[in-house]
Amino acid sequence: MGGSNKVQPLSSEVQQPLLAAVLYMIQTLAPHILSEAEAKRKxxxxxxxxxxxxxxxxxxxxxxxxxxxxxxxxxxxxxxxxxxxxxxxxxxxxxxxxxxxxxxxxxxxxxxxxxxxxxxxxxxxxxxxxxxxxxxxAPYGRHAAEVEGADGQGHVAWTEPLFSTELKFLVGYLATACGLAVAALAGMRHCELGELVVGCRQPSQEIAPGLFRYRLAGKFIKGQPLGGVRDEWVVTREVCEAIDVAEKLLGPDAAPGTSLFHPVFCDTTYQNFRAWVNGPTGQRLGLAPILEGAVTPRALRRTLAVEIAYRPGGLLAAKLQLKHLSVATTEGYAARPGGAQAKFLAEINELEEERNIGILTDIYRDYQRGIMPSGPGARDLISLFSSVDGRLHELIELAPQLVDSDQEVVAMLTARAHTLHLGTANYCWFIDPAKALCLRLAGTPDADRPLAGMCDSARCPQATHHPCHRPVWEESRRTAKVFIGSLSRRQKTERARLETSVARAERVLAEIDQVAAGAAGKDEI
Known part of the structure; x- marks a missing residue:
């Protein structure tokens, strides 16, 4: 029972094009495939x-x-x-x-x-x-509507004319895409996918304006009595879309309780789907090729666990989310202290360190191209990069034949990478707890980690903003303006609070745009 988990997460080279192809097929091609399938049935x-x-x-x-x-x-x-x-x-x-x-x-x-x-x-x-x-x-898909290509490079006909057998295969690829979407985005086990039936989608619940909670009814199998126990999974909108398509694939006569994924996709069906994506049809639609790699429900579940654990407060979020989904993505993650949970924590810490070094190296490369960080902590970070540049020049002058710049940069940045914590809209460089605004606000100056929930990166001297954070601030500004427009005249306090939030977001956006414009100006010169 001991030992580390042997199921490896998918590499980004496999995961990203796979998810892109799956979602493109469900969200863009599915209506047309379903229409042709219905025409074939009639x-x-x-x-x-x-x-x-x-x-x-x-x-x-x-x-x-x-x-x-x-x-x-x-x-x-x-x-x-x-x-x-x-x-x-x-x-x-x-x-x-x-x-x-x-x-x-x-x-x-x-x-x-x-x-x-x-x-x-x-x-x-x-x-x-x-x-x-x-x-x-061929008889099917003769008048194919044009859809936007997956690569965003214009519009193409969603299909060329199809024979009946080719349409049958295409329906099978769509069914495989639905199973892959549910496995990848809900983290369900192979046996639990097999328990999803027509009618498993529960009514969506609007928990805030424009924010919905989606749920699936199914069975929790592992570790339960024979036949499992009924349970629910909280999922994303994309998973519900996949379930909706899977139900429609069964046809209008499918009775409630009919299995959606039986048999559940296997290696053969996945390889057929991958061959279609990598083949002439997928390339015509602009889909990125999927590299070779073992893709199974266990690997997809493992990947989801690591992706969740990567984020701020990730380990706790992974345990809560996977428990809420009734999926312990690898045995023992949240079941007991020590054991597999401790190994999972050690693995995540190692992955976080690699991620932090990669992020900091990318920021340094941006700095070399003239894309500067912004925010209260930008000056300190720029000073670090200047010292790294100076040290590299010294090493090159002393022994140019011995210096590998990438290795040297990583070595010089590793110490600072250990202080990096990812915020939703900023990078937190937790160097000195005494300077952390969140700890001062909470009255816990001796804490060894920042409090992401109390972060005000526009004022914290250890926070920086980068171009990747711009969409978050833009969405914050847009949302606040929408709420301001819905307030009555009597809600002066709330209006003032939201106007302050808009002003802060606009200031941060202006700083990000200013450094981006400066980098563009240098490129033109």
């Missing part, structure tokens, strides 16, 4: 109701062909396999202009289940004329 139902007629229906054929010519609608192609089989059996000649045209599809459109070869001589002139004017293509 067509198959209509075909099953047809009867065979042994006498030609020339008038119906001619009317149908004339309609196609007038509207420019192509005839229907046979699948390559069907066309090859027809040639092998001598039913179609290799050089026949109609060799790949599905005459049976034309017959079904005219109310006849089967096209008889005896009809062909009389209809051939009209068929060849229609084929020459409108051509032929």
């Amino acid at each position: 067509r198959q139902a209509a075909d099953r109701s047809l009867t065979s007629h042994k006498h030609p229906r020339h008038e119906a054929f001619l009317h149908n062909l004339e309609r196609r010519v007038e509207s420019g609608e192509p005839l229907e192609l046979m699948t390559p396999a069907a066309a090859k089989d027809a040639r092998a059996r001598g039913l179609r000649e290799e050089n026949d202009p109609l060799a790949a045209v599905s005459l049976s599809a034309l017959a079904r459109e005219c109310g006849t289940r089967q096209f008889y070869g005896a009809w062909l001589p009389a209809l051939r002139p009209d068929l060849e004329r229609a084929f020459a004017l409108v051509g032929a293509c």
Whole structure:
């Protein structure tokens, strides 16, 4: 039972393009795929109701062909396999202009289940004329709407014309994307995914204006009596969207209680999905290729745990969130002190140190390009970078052949990286507790960590702001202005508080924009 968790989180090179492809398919392509799938169901139902007629229906054929010519609608192609089989059996000649045209599809459109070869001589002139004017293509996705490409580089048709089998595969890829989305964003185990059924989505709850809580009803399996126990998962909006699509994929006749992910996606279905993303269709849509890597519900759950634990107060957040989801992402994370929980803490501390060094190195590289930090602690950070530059120059002069700049930079920045704490809208450099505004406000000057909930980075001398924080401050300003507009004249105190918040956000934004403009000016020079 001991030992570290053997399931490794996914690398960013696998996780990022995977999630991008999954969400693009669910949010952008799903409505079109579902529409074509519904058209296929209706067509198959209509075909099953047809009867065979042994006498030609020339008038119906001619009317149908004339309609196609007038509207420019192509005839229907046979699948390559069907066309090859027809040639092998001598039913179609290799050089026949109609060799790949599905005459049976034309017959079904005219109310006849089967096209008889005896009809062909009389209809051939009209068929060849229609084929020459409108051509032929696969039956589904003919009039594909344009969607924005996943890479943001313009619009493309969501699909090229599809045969029935190709549409079936595409529906399967969408089902796999739904399962991947739920596993990656809710952290559910393989067995718990299998317990999600039609109707598992609970009514969303608006807990604040524009802020909703989404829940799924399912079963908690691990460590429970046979059959599990009923439980709920708090999830994101994207997970609910995936469940909605998965329900629609089952069709309108799917009864409540029907399993959504049975069988749950496996390595084969994932590899098929990855091959589609990396293939011509995915590349045409602008999807980034997904690198090789083992993607399983356990790996996705492990990745989610590490991503949560990365953030401010991350370990506690990971334990609470995964417990709330009824998913102990790796055994023992929140179950007992020591053991796996201690190993998880040690692993997260190590990952946080690597992350901090990476962030500080990136900030230093920005400094070298002229992108300066802003905020009350910016001067101290710039002074550190200046000293690092000076030390590097000294080392290069002494032994240029021995200095690896990247390694030297990391070595010089490691000590400061240990003081970095990520805030929602700032970086906190917790060097001197006596200078930390949050500790002074809380009356706990001897604490060994900052209090992120009491952070006022616009005034704290150990806080800096960077371009990556701009969206947060912009959203804060926008939200405060919206609330100000909804206040009555009597709410003067609340109005004054919000106006102060807007002024603070605008000041921080102006500082960030000022240093960004300075860097742009240097680039132009």
